[in-house]
Amino acid sequence: MASRLVLASSSASSASHVSLLDPRTLRRALRRSASKETPLVIKDAFTHIGSSWLSDLVASAENTHVEVLLRENNHTSSFVAPFMEALGEIAHASDHDSSVLIVEEDLLANSPAHVQDAARLPKEICAENKLDQLPPSLRPGTCVLFGGAGSRSSLHADAFGWVGWNYLVEGEKTWTFIPHDAFPADEVCVRVPPAAWAGDNTSIGAGWQTAVDAYAERSADGTSFTARGGTQEHARAVEEAIQNHGITVHQSEGELVIIPPECFHQVYHHTATVAIAGQYADNTNWPIVCRHVGRWVGMPALEQVVGEQQAAEWTPERLAEVAITTTNL
Numbered sequence: 001m002a003s004r005l006v007l008a009s010s011s012a013s014s015a016s017h018v019s020l021l022d023p024r025t026l027r028r029a030l031r032r033s034a035s036k037e038t039p040l041v042i043k044d045a046f047t048h049i050g051s052s053w054l055s056d057l058v059a060s061a062e063n064t065h066v067e068v069l070l071r072e073n074n075h076t077s078s079f080v081a082p083f084m085e086a087l088g089e090i091a092h093a094s095d096h097d098s099s100v101l102i103v104e105e106d107l108l109a110n111s112p113a114h115v116q117d118a119a120r121l122p123k124e125i126c127a128e129n130k131l132d133q134l135p136p137s138l139r140p141g142t143c144v145l146f147g148g149a150g151s152r153s154s155l156h157a158d159a160f161g162w163v164g165w166n167y168l169v170e171g172e173k174t175w176t177f178i179p180h181d182a183f184p185a186d187e188v189c190v191r192v193p194p195a196a197w198a199g200d201n202t203s204i205g206a207g208w209q210t211a212v213d214a215y216a217e218r219s220a221d222g223t224s225f226t227a228r229g230g231t232q233e234h235a236r237a238v239e240e241a242i243q244n245h246g247i248t249v250h251q252s253e254g255e256l257v258i259i260p261p262e263c264f265h266q267v268y269h270h271t272a273t274v275a276i277a278g279q280y281a282d283n284t285n286w287p288i289v290c291r292h293v294g295r296w297v298g299m300p301a302l303e304q305v306v307g308e309q310q311a312a313e314w315t316p317e318r319l320a321e322v323a324i325t326t327t328n329l
Helices: 023-036 051-061 083-092 113-118 232-245 286-297 307-312 316-327
Strands: 003-006 016-019 040-043 065-072 075-082 098-104 143-147 163-170 172-178 189-192 207-210 213-218 224-228 247-252 255-259 264-269 273-280
Touching (some): 023 040, 051 083, 051 113, 051 163, 163 247, 172 232, 286 316
Parallel strands (some): 016 040
Antiparallel strands (some): 003 224, 065 075, 098 143, 163 273, 189 207
């Protein structure tokens, strides 16, 4: 029998909501989010992003081509299409059963300077992003996401132990989060290095990916979903983890969601959406990054890093150099 998910938190844990304009509470909330694997919703984060920002971004990309992700019957395929044509599909032809999603780093990287500047993560959240000190081949970029109604991400946990962030410019989304230790990863997941790291022995970390789609089938009123994908046993295991430990977050326009390190998550787009997303690592979660890399490449010295002081000995440059050397042995 298929599993049924209800869009409501079923555990005692819940996401915190804070404002960027309250720095003391914000710092405490960010630290608590990283240590307890609980998501965080921040308001007032990107005050310079609005309709004119989006218009300028679209205008700068109107003659480009993008990769489009098409999900049908729990199967995702991709094709390349003109950007404006893809936007038309997202606005008018995407629904739950046949959804369209664009996830692109190049759109923002090739946009005007004022568009890029407005999309930078505020210093109040991360004063210095250690990921920016990694070699270019390991350095993630900021993505722009255009999602059609009914589109969703995969159910996964990110690589590297970084903190993820997602700012919603337009639309409405729902997130499901499950702490890593409460998720049956060994049973239902494969390890997947980030696409940018799939080159010549530069993969020093990997995420977790499952074929189970927690939002596979939607009820008529849109308040519950049936999980499918993988095996029936996998779907049941995922549904049990969500019912016992899941946290549901409803994201509205103008809200920034913080994704804790290695926390499993999936997001569902109720309407056509526009978002920007990226990753960061600071002193708070750098020990998690060290341990993640150490486990992946087989380095006991990194696996055993505890605390910010010990992690500080592993600068991003040193960590990358030693880890890449280890993978080449």
